[in-house]
Amino acid sequence: MILRRIVLGLAVGLASPLLLGACGSSDGTGSGGAAPVAPATATASVTSPASASAPAASAAGDGGGSVTGSSALTTGVTAEAIDGVGTVVADDRGRTLYRYDKDEPDPSKWTCSGACTKTWLPVVVGDSVRTSGVGRSLLGTVHRDGRKQLTLAGWPLYRYSGDTAARQANGQGRDAQWYAVAPSGRKAAATG
Template sequence: MSKGHVVALALLLLTGACSAGGDSQSPESASEQASETPVGPTVGPASSRVLPGDITTLQVVQGASIGDLVADREAYTLYRYEKDVTSPPRSSCNDPECTLVWPPLLAPVGQFDLKGVDKALVGTMKRDDGTTQVTLAGRPLYRYVDDEQAGDAKGNGLDGQWFAVAPSGEKARG
């Protein structure tokens, strides 16, 4: 198991342990609160009401050797999986062995901040676990656990199935 995989597993376990005794709010009341939360980041006491990922950012960045590609709000490369279905969109990466390595890009409230990405190409789909995943040109989007910093594209071409995604939804050049 690579260093990135171990870190991802540790973070998953730590996140679960930290949230186990916390908020007793039901999923319905949490989503109601999220929908009442002002759009955009807030500072101060209200910031605890803003859930990470409420507004999903997609931006175009320049990949070192692969040209323009789509990244998330932290400028981490986003990927597409060749085994996914596009019409209707459906993820083939659902088991923990896959999602720990290729975390899906989620959009809890389906709101987007798009920078250089065509709004007509952006959508969402329901995953098997009930969460909402972002799609681009009908392809579900993912991050790669071994991308250690913004701009990394270590997952591009991995297993001949995973590719950094271009703004068109196609494979990034490279």
């Protein structure tokens, strides 16, 4: 009797996340700029666009070590509301993600290399990323130094080294080229 209750409880516990994952937004994009209301968490498989290519290493040298400052793989992205900036995309540790105006979203190309990647850390991911409030269909990757850099609506994503804690957006508007990225892939609404 007790064993049956335990097994039944485990089955319900394991099935619940799967059922909740199927209850995502009806349009599948998660965009719109509004703060998410208890969004379902889902896992998205991220793949590189077939035509994506990376520029050659810069004269300063990209040397394959440019991504090492990004630490561990990012395993999830979520929409977060940040005062003065609006709803932005954050990584699994709550760190704001940014896009660079010099990058090209179609096809995804990154231009930040060498010393740039010491300040703007490429977001490196594995084969799948959990999402919450961010449209799975907008996620992808671009190859960078033998790793996969996460893209959103084609824009390669970065962390700012000046953000020392979760829910900071100190890189917003830097050099009039770096912007926190909204769940739609557009620039976040406000500059700071």
